[in-house]
Amino acid sequence: MRAAIGTENRTLTTLDHSALELSEIRHMTDAALDEFLDRKSLTAASHQMLELVETLRGFLSSGGKRIRPVMCLCGWYAAGGKETPRPVVKAAASLELFHACALIHDDVMDNSDARRGRLTLHRLLAERHRRRDPPGNAERFGTNAAILLGDLALAWSDEMFHTAGLSPAQVQAALPMLDAMRSEVMFGQYLDLLGTGRPTGDVGEALMASRFKTAKYTVERPLHIGAALAGSGPAIRDALTAYALPVGEAFQLRDDLLGVFGDSRQTGKPVDDDLREGKCTVLMALAVARADAAQLRVLRSLVGCSDLDAEEADAIRDVLVSTGARSVVDQMITSRCRRALGVLDRAPFPLPATNALRRLAHSASVRTS
Amino acid sequence: MRAAIGTENRTLTTLDHSALELSEIRHMTDAALDEFLDRKSLTAASHQMLELVETLRGFLSSGGKRIRPVMCLCGWYAAGGKETPRPVVKAAASLELFHACALIHDDVMDNSDARRGRLTLHRLLAERHRRRDPPGNAERFGTNAAILLGDLALAWSDEMFHTAGLSPAQVQAALPMLDAMRSEVMFGQYLDLLGTGRPTGDVGEALMASRFKTAKYTVERPLHIGAALAGSGPAIRDALTAYALPVGEAFQLRDDLLGVFGDSRQTGKPVDDDLREGKCTVLMALAVARADAAQLRVLRSLVGCSDLDAEEADAIRDVLVSTGARSVVDQMITSRCRRALGVLDRAPFPLPATNALRRLAHSASVRTS
Numbered sequence: 107m108r109a110a111i112g113t114e115n116r117t118l119t120t121l122d123h124s125a126l127e128l129s130e131i132r133h134m135t136d137a138a139l140d141e142f143l144d145r146k147s148l149t150a151a152s153h154q155m156l157e158l159v160e161t162l163r164g165f166l167s168s169g170g171k172r173i174r175p176v177m178c179l180c181g182w183y184a185a186g187g188k189e190t191p192r193p194v195v196k197a198a199a200s201l202e203l204f205h206a207c208a209l210i211h212d213d214v215m216d217n218s219d220a221r222r223g224r225l226t227l228h229r230l231l232a233e234r235h236r237r238r239d240p241p242g243n244a245e246r247f248g249t250n251a252a253i254l255l256g257d258l259a260l261a262w263s264d265e266m267f268h269t270a271g272l273s274p275a276q277v278q279a280a281l282p283m284l285d286a287m288r289s290e291v292m293f294g295q296y297l298d299l300l301g302t303g304r305p306t307g308d309v310g311e312a313l314m315a316s317r318f319k320t321a322k323y324t325v326e327r328p329l330h331i332g333a334a335l336a337g338s339g340p341a342i343r344d345a346l347t348a349y350a351l352p353v354g355e356a357f358q359l360r361d362d363l364l365g366v367f368g369d370s371r372q373t374g375k376p377v378d379d380d381l382r383e384g385k386c387t388v389l390m391a392l393a394v395a396r397a398d399a400a401q402l403r404v405l406r407s408l409v410g411c412s413d414l415d416a417e418e419a420d421a422i423r424d425v426l427v428s429t430g431a432r433s434v435v436d437q438m439i440t441s442r443c444r445r446a447l448g449v450l451d452r453a454p455f456p457l458p459a460t461n462a463l464r465r466l467a468h469s470a471s472v473r474t475s
Numbered sequence: 476m477r478a479a480i481g482t483e484n485r486t487l488t489t490l491d492h493s494a495l496e497l498s499e500i501r502h503m504t505d506a507a508l509d510e511f512l513d514r515k516s517l518t519a520a521s522h523q524m525l526e527l528v529e530t531l532r533g534f535l536s537s538g539g540k541r542i543r544p545v546m547c548l549c550g551w552y553a554a555g556g557k558e559t560p561r562p563v564v565k566a567a568a569s570l571e572l573f574h575a576c577a578l579i580h581d582d583v584m585d586n587s588d589a590r591r592g593r594l595t596l597h598r599l600l601a602e603r604h605r606r607r608d609p610p611g612n613a614e615r616f617g618t619n620a621a622i623l624l625g626d627l628a629l630a631w632s633d634e635m636f637h638t639a640g641l642s643p644a645q646v647q648a649a650l651p652m653l654d655a656m657r658s659e660v661m662f663g664q665y666l667d668l669l670g671t672g673r674p675t676g677d678v679g680e681a682l683m684a685s686r687f688k689t690a691k692y693t694v695e696r697p698l699h700i701g702a703a704l705a706g707s708g709p710a711i712r713d714a715l716t717a718y719a720l721p722v723g724e725a726f727q728l729r730d731d732l733l734g735v736f737g738d739s740r741q742t743g744k745p746v747d748d749d750l751r752e753g754k755c756t757v758l759m760a761l762a763v764a765r766a767d768a769a770q771l772r773v774l775r776s777l778v779g780c781s782d783l784d785a786e787e788a789d790a791i792r793d794v795l796v797s798t799g800a801r802s803v804v805d806q807m808i809t810s811r812c813r814r815a816l817g818v819l820d821r822a823p824f825p826l827p828a829t830n831a832l833r834r835l836a837h838s839a840s841v842r843t844s
Contacts, residue, residue, distance in 0.1 A: 155662050215619040250584040250668050254661050261657035264633050268650055274643055281637055288630035292623050293524050299619050
């Protein structure tokens, strides 16, 4: 059952500071997560507890870009952090455990079948339960065990953070950012829930949701946490925010486009789930706001239908294109990335950090998965 | 919407150390929770965030015995803590926020309609959503918003703990206990899930689940946290464990009896839900283990049926009585309480703490709600 997280199981090494290789950061993150879960395996009170640990390890090893740990370490370097001390890597990696909770619960809430091209965790747990033929309803077991495992990942992210070996001053500086991150993402998710169902043309609400659930959660706060660990002041923090919010919004806008126009073989998510859910994305809000009467009828009658077929999904896509919503979103992504790159031109960050952030901004605008 | 937690909205005061009034501890806990949520209200980014805060306040103010904060403060006094400093009260109260997560998610997992004689949180949220006539499916909204609000309560319990104003030494001493508590309860809940469905006669598994999900979570670890805050050593901690495990098991065994034989007007929970769920309690495992062929047929065919009617529930109850399972559980409660009281006779705790723990052990054995 034991499978190391990441393709290579490297031990923690220090980064070559002149290069700031993002793939190296990902390896360090995975090694730290493996080490944390190894300790949990060793101290497991019984085979059932071991099963929980290894299920979580399996989920973490099934993929993911480690974007929050990467941002956290970029924040560390941006604020002048030297080398990459193990405690800082562990603190950064703890964000991935928090994110595991967010993803696992998100999949339960969306009732999704697939993530990263594999079964979602609640489906996997249901399947495993069914094969064992124990008592009870397998679907329900899967959902409930996934809720619990998400809670455990949340509690463990906190444990991983505060057992990382940071100095009291580092903990003191980073905790308010971590607290803000956790509240903000829950709030963003709540806004998302409130908007889900029938499409509305409220672009402002959709942007606010994307700002909280993605821009602040995925980019701004991880950068702030890393910078706080390096002892940064408000000037660095403000520059990071000025970069983070446009990049994070671009990231979510690209995600919204991929959810509707992307190739599910690349995204790893089922086709058209966003349309069936009736997710109130900026893309959809723009289409509703710009639609004529006939286009509006298509959106109102089809978006949010749980039994949407391929032809109906195509009809929605036609409206997203013909209203110009798709190209407006494309322009929004481009202008946000440009704004973020402009911030980097003036930002007081060391060059390796600036270069890494530049690459990340670029990947937000062009990614396909 | 704003409703203060608890029936009286007192400010934090120091306890009269000679008396150790449990009701006073509950008032202090509620005041600390109110104060924390007041700060969250004041800093809410929008009316939707405010809504989340006040929904959580409403849930907390709907009742509950505050048993974990009470145990935490008993641990503090047992280990020689003087007065009741505000940071210690806040740390104790943070356990109630964690427990809010556990209850909210538990009700989602059990698909329960009522708690404390009111709608469960996911039902309340669904109802509210339905009245507003927004887009989407109200039931699903309720479930998903409750999952999120549970996550938020978990994150905030941690925030409340680390912003309580404890000294670094106190934080250092208490965090391992808090970490253990969080992992243990998730593990206990997972054992519970694994056993739910068809009844089995595995009394050992049922006892292990009750030990993790209740005895350690509700009694032992809160006592340890309070004692750690007071700077206790291993002797005090071991004495607390010797008291806590039997009391906690008695507490869960009483809960199992109330779930089947209790008066739902007093318990606030719907009648016969435990039987419909097929909860694998010690009571049920004992009945299965002691049943003859005819009794076993009754249990196997009825326990875990979601459409169980009153007559069928009575048939199960008859078997629980006629196999002697009910009276064995009663004896187990009595012997565990006696064991815990015996520990108190020899324990090195100050008298007010010993007296409070004695009262708590007694209430575990005789409570009706």
